[in-house]
Amino acid sequence: xxxxxxxxxxxxxxxxxxxxxxxxxxxxxxxxxxxxxxxxxxxxxxxxxxxxxxxxxxxxxxxxxxxxxxxxxxxxxxxxxxxxxxxxxxxxxxxxxxxxxxxxxxxxxxxxxxxxxxxxxxxxxxxxxxxxxxxxxxxxxxxxxxxxxxxxxxxxxxxxxxxxxxxxxxxxxxxxxxxxxxxxxxxxxxxxxxxxxxxxxxxxxxxxxxxxxxxxxxxxxxxxxxxxxxxxxxxxxxxxxxxxxxxxxxxxxxxxxxxxxxxxxxxxxxxxxxxxxxxxxxxxxxxxxxxxxxxxxxxxxxxxxxxxxxxxxxxxxxxxxxxxxxxxxxxxxxxxxxxxxxxxxxxxxxxxxxxxxxxxxxxxxxxxxx
Amino acid sequence: xxxxxxxxxxxxxxxxxxxxxxxxxxxxxxxxxxxxxxxxxxxxxxxxxxxxxxxxxxxxxxxxxxxxxxxxxxxxxxxxxxxxxxxxxxxxxxxxxxxxxxxxxxxxxxxxxxxxxxxxxxxxxxxxxxxxxxxxxxxxxxxxxxxxxxxxxxxxxxxxxxxxxxxxxxxxxxxxxxxxxxxxxxxxxxxxxxxxxxxxxxxxxxxxxxxxxxxxxxxxxxxxxxxxxxxxxxxxxxxxxxxxxxxxxxxxxxxxxxxxxxxxxxxxxxxxxxxxxxxxxxxxxxxxxxxx
Amino acid sequence: xxxxxxxxxxxxxxxxxxxxxxxxxxxxxxxxxxxxxxxxxxxxxxxxxxxxxxxxxxxxxxxxxxxxxxxxxxxxxxxxxxxxxxxxxxxxxxxxxxxxxxxxxxxxxxxxxxxxxxxxxxxxxxxxxxxxxxxxxxxxxxxxxxxxxxxxxxxxxxxxxxxxxxxxxxxxxxxxxxxxxxxxxxxxxxxxxxxxxxxxxxxxxxxxxxxxxxxxxxxxxxxxxxxxxxxxxxxxxxxxxxxxxxxxxxxxxxxxxxxxxxxxxxxxxxxxxxxxxxxx
Numbered sequence: 001x002x003x004x005x006x007x008x009x010x011x012x013x014x015x016x017x018x019x020x021x022x023x024x025x026x027x028x029x030x031x032x033x034x035x036x037x038x039x040x041x042x043x044x045x046x047x048x049x050x051x052x053x054x055x056x057x058x059x060x061x062x063x064x065x066x067x068x069x070x071x072x073x074x075x076x077x078x079x080x081x082x083x084x085x086x087x088x089x090x091x092x093x094x095x096x097x098x099x100x101x102x103x104x105x106x107x108x109x110x111x112x113x114x115x116x117x118x119x120x121x122x123x124x125x126x127x128x129x130x131x132x133x134x135x136x137x138x139x140x141x142x143x144x145x146x147x148x149x150x151x152x153x154x155x156x157x158x159x160x161x162x163x164x165x166x167x168x169x170x171x172x173x174x175x176x177x178x179x180x181x182x183x184x185x186x187x188x189x190x191x192x193x194x195x196x197x198x199x200x201x202x203x204x205x206x207x208x209x210x211x212x213x214x215x216x217x218x219x220x221x222x223x224x225x226x227x228x229x230x231x232x233x234x235x236x237x238x239x240x241x242x243x244x245x246x247x248x249x250x251x252x253x254x255x256x257x258x259x260x261x262x263x264x265x266x267x268x269x270x271x272x273x274x275x276x277x278x279x280x281x282x283x284x285x286x287x288x289x290x291x292x293x294x295x296x297x298x299x300x301x302x303x304x305x306x307x308x309x310x311x312x313x314x315x316x317x318x319x320x321x322x323x324x325x326x327x328x329x330x331x332x333x334x335x336x337x338x339x340x341x342x343x344x345x346x347x348x349x350x351x352x353x354x355x356x357x358x359x360x361x362x363x364x365x366x367x368x369x370x
Numbered sequence: 371x372x373x374x375x376x377x378x379x380x381x382x383x384x385x386x387x388x389x390x391x392x393x394x395x396x397x398x399x400x401x402x403x404x405x406x407x408x409x410x411x412x413x414x415x416x417x418x419x420x421x422x423x424x425x426x427x428x429x430x431x432x433x434x435x436x437x438x439x440x441x442x443x444x445x446x447x448x449x450x451x452x453x454x455x456x457x458x459x460x461x462x463x464x465x466x467x468x469x470x471x472x473x474x475x476x477x478x479x480x481x482x483x484x485x486x487x488x489x490x491x492x493x494x495x496x497x498x499x500x501x502x503x504x505x506x507x508x509x510x511x512x513x514x515x516x517x518x519x520x521x522x523x524x525x526x527x528x529x530x531x532x533x534x535x536x537x538x539x540x541x542x543x544x545x546x547x548x549x550x551x552x553x554x555x556x557x558x559x560x561x562x563x564x565x566x567x568x569x570x571x572x573x574x575x576x577x578x579x580x581x582x583x584x585x586x587x588x589x590x591x592x593x594x595x596x597x598x599x600x601x602x603x604x605x606x607x608x609x610x611x612x613x614x615x616x617x618x619x620x621x622x623x624x625x626x627x628x629x630x631x632x633x634x635x636x637x638x639x640x641x642x643x644x645x646x647x648x649x650x651x652x653x654x655x656x657x658x659x660x661x662x
Numbered sequence: 663x664x665x666x667x668x669x670x671x672x673x674x675x676x677x678x679x680x681x682x683x684x685x686x687x688x689x690x691x692x693x694x695x696x697x698x699x700x701x702x703x704x705x706x707x708x709x710x711x712x713x714x715x716x717x718x719x720x721x722x723x724x725x726x727x728x729x730x731x732x733x734x735x736x737x738x739x740x741x742x743x744x745x746x747x748x749x750x751x752x753x754x755x756x757x758x759x760x761x762x763x764x765x766x767x768x769x770x771x772x773x774x775x776x777x778x779x780x781x782x783x784x785x786x787x788x789x790x791x792x793x794x795x796x797x798x799x800x801x802x803x804x805x806x807x808x809x810x811x812x813x814x815x816x817x818x819x820x821x822x823x824x825x826x827x828x829x830x831x832x833x834x835x836x837x838x839x840x841x842x843x844x845x846x847x848x849x850x851x852x853x854x855x856x857x858x859x860x861x862x863x864x865x866x867x868x869x870x871x872x873x874x875x876x877x878x879x880x881x882x883x884x885x886x887x888x889x890x891x892x893x894x895x896x897x898x899x900x901x902x903x904x905x906x907x908x909x910x911x912x913x914x915x916x917x918x919x920x921x922x923x924x925x926x927x928x929x930x931x932x933x934x935x936x937x938x939x940x941x942x
Contacts, residue, residue: 062461142647149405149464153597154646157639160594164636207803211788211795211811214781218789221778228714228772230764230793230854239799269590270475273468280465285780325480332473339469340454343462349780 007353014352018194026189037258038295038302039190044254045294047197049278050287051247054204056276057285057349058213059240060220061144062152064272068159069245070252071267072135073128075166077253078181078262079174080124086183091176098173104185121185122196125253132249133242135162140238156269166264181262193254200247205287207243216240277335281345289347296346301331377627378620379502383511383576385619386518390573391596392603392611393525394444394566400542400606401562404463408447408470410593411478412567416440416574417584418478421487429493437571444567445560453556478586486583497579510579517576521569522612529608534561542606591635595622598642604652613653665728666691667858667890668713668768673722675708675914682708684914686722690858695884695891697901699925700911701934706894707773709911710862714770715760723756726766727857732756765793769856771847773863773894777835783846784831787818790853818853824886825849825879841872845879852887859883861893865900877903902926910934 022039029036048070055061080103082090091097104120111119143154169177187193207213215236218226227233256262278297282289305327338345391413398406419439423432451470455463491497496510529535537558540548549555577592578584599618603610618641622634645652668690675683682705690696698706711717713724715732724732733756764770778786791814797807805811822828825845830838835846844864851859864880865873877900884891895901901908902922910918910925912934918925925931 062464139643143643146646146650148460149403150601150646150650152464153405153601154643156594157598157642161636161639164632168632203803206805207799210799210802210805211792211797211807211814212799212802214785214789215792217781218778218792221780222776224716225772225776225778226789227760228716228764228770228776229790229850230761230769231789232759232761234759243799268587269594270472270587273472276465277469277472280469284461323480324483325476328476329473329480332469332476336451336466336469336473339462339466340451343458 010353015198019191022189022191022194026191031188034303036190038299040193040258041255041302042295042298043190043193043197044251044258045275045278045298046291047200047254048248048251048275049282049290049294050201050204051244051251052275053279053282053284053287053290054208054216054247055240055244056279057290058208058220059216059237060223061237061240062148063155063241063244064152064269064276065155065159065245066248066275067267067269067271068155068162069132069136069248070255070271071159071162071166071264072132073125073249073252073254074256074262074267075175075181075264076128076131076249077121077124077256078184080127081121081184082181083183083185090181090183091173093179094172094176097176117185121187121257125196125250128253129246129250132252133246136242136245137238140241141234144234144237144241156272159267159269159272163264163267175264178264181256182260184257186257186260193258197251197254200250201287201291204243204247208287212236212239277339281335281338283345283347283349285349286345286347286351288352289345289350292346292352297331301327305330374624374627376507377623379507379511381620381623382616383514383619384623385616386514387573387577388592388596388599388619389518389612389615390521390569390576391592392599392615393522393608394570395597396600396603396605396608396611397538397562397566399600401538401545401559402452402463403460404452404467405597406566407464407467408451408474409566409570410589410591410596411471411474412440412444412447412589413570413574413577413593414584414586414589415443415474415478416567416571417489417578417588418482418487420575420578421489421584424493425490433493433575436575437568440571440574441564441567444563444570448560448563453559475586482586484586486585486588488583489578489581493575493579496576508580510576514576517572518612521572522608525565525569526608528565534558538562595635595638598638601642602645602652604654607652607654610652610654666725667727668892669725670709670713671723671725673709673712673719673724675705675712675717676720681914683712683719683911686911686914686916688909688916688919690890690892692890693884693888694906695880695893695904697905697908698892698894698911699896699898699901699908704911705914706911707862708914710770710860710894713763714768714860715758715763718755718757726763726768729766730756731758731763731766761793764854764856767855767857768860769851769854769858770860771844771851771862771864773866775840775843775847777843777846777850779834779836781835782832783827783835783838784818784822786835786846787821787850787853788814790850791818793854821849821852824883825852840867841876844868844876848879848883852883856889858890858892861891861895863894863896865895865897868897870899873897873900876900880904 025035025039048066052066055063079099083102083105084100087100088096102120103124104117107120107123108116110116139158143151143158146154165171166175167178171177208216215226215231218229218231219233219236223233252267278293279290281297282291282293308327308330391409394409395406398404398409416436416439420432420436423435426432427435447470451466452463455466496508496513498509499506500509500512502512529538537548537553538561540551540553541555541558545555578588581588595618596615599614600611601614602618603612603614618638621637621641625634625637666689670686670688673683673686674681686709698709700706708717712719712732719732719734721734723730723734735755778789781789795802795807795810795814797810801807819828819831822831825848827842827846827849830842835843838846848859848861848864861880865876868876880891880893881904883889905922907919908922908925909916910928910931917930917934918928920928
C-alpha cells in the first residue's frame with residue numbers, strides 16, 4: 001500500500017510541477033517562441049503516441065492507420081472553426097465553400113468571446129475525434145480479423161485511401177481539395193495544450209488500468225487464452241481500435257491547430273512511421289515512455305539538433321556536412337540504434353512511478369518451466 | 371477501342387514495373403514472413419542513382435552501376451537491420467523495416483537537398499517514341515513487359531533448377547528445419563534480398579523513364595502498390611505477384627482513362643482491403659492455419 | 663440419475679482428409695468427474711476444442727445444460743458419409759465463439775499452459791473475471807465501478823487462497839514452477855464461474871507427489887464450487903483415482919466407456935494402449 005501511495009504522490013508532484021512550469025513559461029515567453037512551439041508540438045505528439053500505444057502496445061494490434069485518423073480530426077477541426085468572414089478567401093476556388101458557419105462564432109454569440117471560442121474549438125476537436133471513431137467502427141469489423149502484418153498493411157492502405165479522398169476536387173467545397181485550410185483559431189498558451197492532452201492521456205491511463213485495459217493486455221499476451229476466458233475478441237479489439245482512433249482524431253485536430261494550416265499531403269505513411277518510432281523509443285507498452293519520447297523527439301528535431309541543418313553544431317562549423325536534412329539523418333540513425341540494440345526503448349513496459357517502488361518480485365528470479 | 375488502347379498498353383507496362391518490385395516483397399515475405407517496408411525506398415534510391423549516374427558517365431557504365439549499388443543497398447539493409455533481429459518477435463523486425471524506410475528517406479532528403487531530381491532522358495533508346503497499333507508511345511512501354519517476362523522466367527528457372535533455388539524453397543517451407551538440414555540460411559536470405567533489389571533496380575530504371583523527376587517519396591507509392599500486387603497474387607508466390615501486378619497496373623491505368631485519376635491510388639488499397647478480408651491468401655497463396 | 667451437463671452428439675471433426683474425431687457421442691452428468699483418455703494423437707484435445715468452440719465441428723452437435731450450443735449439419739463430403747444417420751435433423755449451424763461458451767458457464771485449461779505472460783498471478787485470475795463484469799468501458803475508466811471491482815478483487819483473493827497461490831499473488835505468472843502454473847490455470851478457469859470445468863492434461867509434467875496433490879485438489883474444488891469436471895489425462899493413477907466414469911478414444915473413435923474398473927479390464931482398451939499386431 002505504501003508503495004502505491006508513494007507512486008500517487010510522486011505522480012501528483014510531477015503533474016503539478018509540469019503545470020506550474022508550463023504556466024510560468026507561458027507568462028514569460030511570447031507564443032511564437034521556440035520553447036512554446038516545442039512544448040505544444042511535443043504535447044500533441046504525446047497524445048497521438050499514447051493513443052497509438054494503446055492499440056499497438058497494450059492490445060497488440062499492429063495498426064498503421066494513425067495518420068488517416070489524424071487527417072480526419074484535422075479536417076474536421078479546420079472545417080468547423082474557420083471564421084465565416086474568412087471562408088471566401090480560404091475557399092477561393094470553391095466560392096467560399098459549402099459550410100457557412102463556424103462553431104467558435106456560434107458559441108461566441110451567447111457565451112461571450114473567451115468562453116464561446118474555447119467551447120467551439122473544443123467541440124470541433126470532439127467532432128474530429130468522433131468522426132475518426134466512427135470511421136474506425138466502420139472499418140474495424142473487416143480489418144481487425146486480419147493477423148499482424150496484414151492488419152498493418154490494410155490500415156496503412158486505408159489511410160492512403162482517406163488521403164486521396166480528401167484531395168478529391170469534388171469534395172472541394174468542404175475539404176478545399178488540394179488547397180490549404182487556414183485562418184482558424186489556435187490556443188495561445190502551451191498550458192491549454194497540456195491540460196487538454198493531459199486529461200485525455202489520463203483517461204487512457206485509467207482505461208488501461210481498468211478491467212477493460214486488463215482485457216486488452218490479455219488479448220495482447222495470448223489471444224487464444226483470452227478468448228477461452230470469455231473475452232470477446234472482436235468486441236474488445238474493435239473497442240481498442242475505436243478509442244485509439246478517437247484520440248488520434250483529436251490529436252490530429254490539435255496538430256492542425258498547432259500547424260496553422262491543413263493539407264492532406266503531410267498525413268501520409270511517413271507520419272505514422274514517425275509516431276510509431278516515437279512509441280518504440282519510449283517503450284512499447286509504456287505510457288510515460290511514449291510521453292517522454294514525444295517531447296524528447298520533438299525537442300531534438302525542432303530545437304536541439306537544429307544546428308545540424310544550418311552549418312553549425314556544438315561549436316563545429318562544417319556547412320558542407322551540416323546542411324538541410326542532416327538532423328533527420330542523425331535522428332533516424334539514433335532511432336535505428338534503439339530499434340536494433342535497445343529494443344525495450346527508454347522505459348520498456350514500465351511507467352515512470354514504477355522506478356520508485358519495488359518491481360514485481362519475480363523479475364530477478366529464474367524462470368522455471370519453459 | 372482506339373481511346374482506351376493507350377491506357378491498356380500503359381497499364382501493361384506499369385504492371386510490369388510493379389511486378390519487378392513485387393517479386394522483391396514476395397520473395398522476402400516467403401522466407402522471413404516480413405513485409406520489407408524499405409523495399410519501395412530501395413526502388414527510389416535506384417531511381418536517384420540512375421539520375422546521378424547517367425549524367426556523370428556513359429550509359430554502359432551507368433546501368434551496371436545502378437544495379438550494383440542497389441543490390442549492395444539491399445544486401446546491407448538485410449545484414450544491418452534484419453539479421454540482428456532473427457530471433458526477435460515479428461513486430462520488432464517490422465518496426466526495424468519501418469525504421470530503415472524512414473532512414474533511407476531522410477538520407478535521400480539530405481543528399482538531394484529535398485529537391486526532386488530531374489530525369490533527363492537517362493537511357494535514350496528506351497525513351498524513343500514508337501508506333502503501336504496506331505498509338506504513339508515510348509519504347510519503354512513495350513520493353514517493360516517483355517523484359518519482365520524474361521526476368522521472371524529466369525528467376526523461376528533459378529528457383530526451380532539450381533542449388534540456391536532449392537535452398538530458397540526449403541527455407542520458405544520451413545525456416546528452422548532448413549537450417550537444421552545444413553542450409554546456410556543467412557546466405558539464402560542475402561540472396562533473396564540481392565535478387566529482389568536487382569529486380570527493383572531494373573524496375574526503377576524503366577519506371578522513372580516515364581517520369582519527369584525522382585523525389586524522395588517517389589518510392590512509397592509504387593512500393594506499396596507492388597506490395598498490394600504481391601498480396602493480391604498470394605504473398606510468397608512469384609507467379610501470383612506477377613499476375614497481381616499486371617492486373618493492378620491495368621486497372622489503375624483504366625481508372626485514369628475514365629477520368630478518376632485521384633482514385634487510381636485509392637482503388638489499389640480498396641482492392642487490398644477487399645482481398646485481405648475475402649481471401650487473405652490471395653490468388654495463389656498457400657493456406658496457413660494457427661495451431662491451438 | 664441427474665441431468666447431463668454436457669452432451670456430445672455425433673461429433674465429427676475433419677481436417678482435410680484427416681478425421682480427428684469420428685462420430686463421437688458422450689455425456690457428462692452433473693457433479694461427475696469424467697475422464698477422456700486415449701493414446702497420443704487420438705483426438706482428445708480436438709474434442710475439447712470442438713466442445714469449447716475453438717473448432718466448428720464438421721458434423722454433429724454439443725449440448726450444454728440441456729441447451730444445444732454447437733451444431734453443424736453435414737456439408738460436402740460429409741453429407742454422403744453421414745446421410746441417413748441424422749438426415750434432416752440438423753437444419754442450421756450454431757457456432758458460437760469460445761468466449762460465448764465460456765460465458766455460458768464452461769471453462770477450460772490448456773495442455774500447453776497458456777497464461778498471460780506479462781501479468782502477475784493475481785491479474786491472471788482477475789482478468790478472467792472480466793467476462794462477468796457489467797460495467798461499460800466509460801464507467802470502468804472513470805472508476806464508477808468501484809463496488810464491482812472490489813467484489814471481484816475479493817473473489818480473486820479468495821480463489822487464490824483456495825488454490826494455495828495467495829502468497830505468490832504478486833509474482834509474474836510465468837515465474838512460478840510448473841505445477842503451480844497448472845494450478846493457476848485452474849484458478850483462472852474457476853474465476854469465470856463455470857458449471858463445467860474442462861481440464862486438458864492437468865497433471866502433465868508433474869511428479870508423483872504433485873500428481874497426488876492435484877488428484878485431491880480436483881476433488882476438493884468439485885465439491886467446493888459444485889462443479890462438473892471433464893478431463894483429459896495420461897496419468898492413469900490420477901484418472902483411476904478420481905474419475906466416476908471414463909471414455910476411451912483411439913484414432914478419433916470412442917472405443918470404450920465405463921467405470922474405472924470396467925475400463926481397466928477392457929481388452930480393446932488394453933490393445934489400444936499396448937498396440938496389437940494387425941494379423942493377430
